[in-house]
Amino acid sequence: MKRLFLCLWVGFAVLLLSGCKVTRPMLEAVVSASNKVSGKLTYADSCRHVTDIPYVEGGTSSQVMDIYYADGENRRDAVLIDIHGGFYVAGNRKNNRSFASVFLKEGYDVVLLEYRLNDGVLDVADELQDCAAALDYLVDHAAERGLNKDRMFLTGDSAGGHLALYLAEGAADASLPVRPKRFTPKGVLLNCPAYDYATFAHSGSFSKSALEWFIGPRYQDTAWMASMSPRTFIGSYTGPLFVSTCARDFIRGQALLVKSDCEALGRPVEFMDIASDDRAVGHVHNVVNPDLSESQAVNAGMISFMERYGEE
Numbered sequence: 001m002k003r004l005f006l007c008l009w010v011g012f013a014v015l016l017l018s019g020c021k022v023t024r025p026m027l028e029a030v031v032s033a034s035n036k037v038s039g040k041l042t043y044a045d046s047c048r049h050v051t052d053i054p055y056v057e058g059g060t061s062s063q064v065m066d067i068y069y070a071d072g073e074n075r076r077d078a079v080l081i082d083i084h085g086g087f088y089v090a091g092n093r094k095n096n097r098s099f100a101s102v103f104l105k106e107g108y109d110v111v112l113l114e115y116r117l118n119d120g121v122l123d124v125a126d127e128l129q130d131c132a133a134a135l136d137y138l139v140d141h142a143a144e145r146g147l148n149k150d151r152m153f154l155t156g157d158s159a160g161g162h163l164a165l166y167l168a169e170g171a172a173d174a175s176l177p178v179r180p181k182r183f184t185p186k187g188v189l190l191n192c193p194a195y196d197y198a199t200f201a202h203s204g205s206f207s208k209s210a211l212e213w214f215i216g217p218r219y220q221d222t223a224w225m226a227s228m229s230p231r232t233f234i235g236s237y238t239g240p241l242f243v244s245t246c247a248r249d250f251i252r253g254q255a256l257l258v259k260s261d262c263e264a265l266g267r268p269v270e271f272m273d274i275a276s277d278d279r280a281v282g283h284v285h286n287v288v289n290p291d292l293s294e295s296q297a298v299n300a301g302m303i304s305f306m307e308r309y310g311e312e
Contacts, residue, residue, distance in 0.1 A: 026127030026208040037094045043101035044110070046070050050145075055137035056130075063130055065137075066093060066112045068104055068147060076107035078151040078186075078310045081138065083131055085194075085284060088118045089196045100285045102299045108306065109147060111138065115163075123216035124162075124197070124228050129176040131163050132170070135183035153306050154185040156250070157284040161193025165237065165258075167231040173236035177227050187240035187309045188303050192284045195254040197229035198222065234261050241267070242305045244298045246274035248282040272301050 043221065051066040070076065084091040093112035100110040115130035116122050116281075135154075142149035156164030158219050168181025168188045187260050195201075201211050201219040211219045218224050243256035262269040274281060274294045286295035 023207045025214050037092050038213055044097040044104055047071065047104050055134040060116060062114050062116045064114050065134055068100055068110045068145065070104050070107045070109055074107040075156055077127065077148045078113060078153070078306065079109045079147050080153050081111045081113065081135070083113050083156035083160035083163045084095060085156065085160040088127065088159045090117065090213050092287055096287060099290050102290050103303065106303050118216055120216065123218060125178055128163055128166060132167055134180055135167060135180040139182045151310050153180040153187050155189040155190060156193065157191040157287045160193050161190040162195065162197060162230055164188055165190060169230060169233040169236040170241065172238065173233060176233055185239065187305065188237070189242040189305060190258070191244045191287055192249045192251060193254060193258065194242065195258050196231045196249060198226040198232065201225060201258060208280060226279060228294040231257065231261065235265055240269065240305065240309045242270045242302060244272040244286065244301070246285060248279065250283055270305055272298055274298065
């Protein structure tokens, strides 16, 4: 399944970079792979864990989280909260267990969030609302769940990077339409993130049917799109920021925009841009295939980042 997922992302990247317009059937073929959950056991599965924890009362089966606890001997008493990607219409938290395993081995507790996906009625605002509720739940129930609410890092890949950064901005800025009320991250780590959401509908890369599917019926509402875009509010987040991308990341330009915007604001950002021609080293490679040497380098950078800022 991992090989299929990587091959589909590579094919999708080729289409975008060649200037071909991506249609809904093309997009469906790519994202369907990210909905299939691998039954292969990971290191995370051997750790103490609690799954399917509801974070809203009377919620759906998608409004849940899984908590994995690092071994007591090397536990750092810090938490990494992960928001999966999937083009806003796909993805599953359980597919990030191998990624979670990397950080569990280093002593970090890991939380994998699930959220309701865009289905033509729900859209990114609902996804943000779910994740905001989950983050506030973790603060409110930290003692009960055995987590340190003062040392919580937030990470996301691809569309999950969009959600993670926007929520971190909202934690510091009450003007955002959707925001957590009690959660403040110790730092934010983004892998191949979507960032300039406001321009997606005007890039010329996607057909109307594709836009209607992964954005929803409001894709032509430019004011709404801007209100949901992390780039609109990047000045609000002043905390530590880590961003990774790579040469074969088909939305590499989004990560470069994060970097240039932060530099223009005089804000430090730790930036990793992996130069590799290996087709496996593509979009969110360190999440979907953490065993690659390039992925190990990115994840080691994430660990170093958390070590540095977790003590402050």
